[in-house]
Amino acid sequence: MSSAAHRPPLDPVTTGALVLAVAAVSSSAPLIAFAAAPALAVAFWRNVLSVAVLAPFSLARRRAEFRALTVGAGRREGLFCVLSGVALAAHFATWMPSAQLTSVAAATALGATQPVWQGLIARAQGRRLPVAVWAGVGVAVVGAVLATGADFAVSGRAFAGDLLAIAGGMFAAVYSAFGERARATISTTTYTTICYGVCALLLLVTCLVGRVPLTGFDAGTWAAVLALVAGAQLLGHSMFNYALRRVSAVTISVLILLEAPGAALIGWVWLDQLPRPLALPGLALLLAGVAVVVLGSRAARRVPPVPTAVPADTAPLRD
Known part of the structure; x- marks a missing residue:
């Protein structure tokens, strides 16, 4: 049974956390683009x-x-935390x-394809998906x-x-x-x-093996890193993680799509980055397809899964 069935009701604090999280993660891509440092180094810091x-x-x-996660049944939850950190490192990389x-x-926008990947993973696990989900996947693929x-x-x-952004959505x-x-x-x-x-440790090893410099950056780059920590990481990721106790990941998946226009607006105003005209129709189709997948997955949750399947109700916690 999915943990969603046991979530407490939505409250004003959770609502405020979601609004803050969307605003915070919208600044992520512009800050990364602005930073004059290797992306892996920025991810590590x-x-x-x-x-x-x-x-x-x-x-x-x-x-x-913490102690409970190292003994008995708690080891399983501890393993989920570790595996989540491994996947987050791959996403950031x-x-x-x-x-x-x-x-x-x-x-x-391409990083927001996470719900599409999750739908395909669910199908590979034996879960039957509604026609609307497959239609959304098709539209999203055409847009991409x-x-x-x-x-x-x-x-x-x-x-x-x-291509890296699409891989990031998959991770x-x-x-x-x-x-x-x-x-x-x-x-x-x-x-x-x-x-x-776990994510920081793996990124540190990657940077050391790849000889990626971790110091020597200018003041503007360090300011961007600190803004990423305070905004996208602590107020973005952590607020979404907090909300998962009270809001289904499907709902968060819809809300996270607001990051795309927010990031594009910041990139335009701050970095003078206008999306390429030929790419605009594709990006619009992509986001529309992802939204259809997210909304269509609600119907999938009503279909009894095969015994080996795991819940497909997951949210893109990305930036």
Whole structure:
């Protein structure tokens, strides 16, 4: 049974957290594009600094919960936290570079394909999906092809960024799936501390192996990193993780789509980035298709899954 059946009712605090989260994550791609530093380095610092903020509080207040995750049945929830961190590292390693290679609008919209990937994963697990979901997948794929095709005609760099953004959306599906399972029983601070910590460790190893510089950046870049930590990471990711206890991930999936126009607007006003005219119809189709998939998945939740299936109700917790 999905944990959604046991969620408490929506309250004003959760509503405010969702509004704040959408506004915060909309700044992510523009800040990454602005930062004069390797995307992997920015990803590492935003996670390790977030852990530095969260860990003292969570370790002081949640010691018993941390211990419970290392023994008995709690190990399963602890494993979900770790696997979520692994998937988040893979997401950051693909999506964040895309924001520096292609336009802010394209990186954000193509990264929002997570519900499409989640629908396909659910089908592979044996879950029957409504016709509306398949129609949405089709529309989203056509939109992605049009958008990436327009970028391929412009430059190979932008096309590579598009492909990385799509991969980032796929890893976001895995991240949010594990996250929802973990958040069914684990507090927000404990979950985010473990998840971000695992993510930061993996990104550090990747940067060291790849000889990616982690220091020597200008003041503007460090300011962008700190803004990412305070905004997209702590107010964005963490507020969405908090809301998963009271709001279905399907609803969050719809709300997160508001990030795309928000990021495009910030990119236009701040970075003078206008989406390429040929890409606009594709991006519009892409977002429309994703919205259809998200809404259509509500019907899928009413269909009894086969015994080996896991809930397909997951949200894109990305930026």
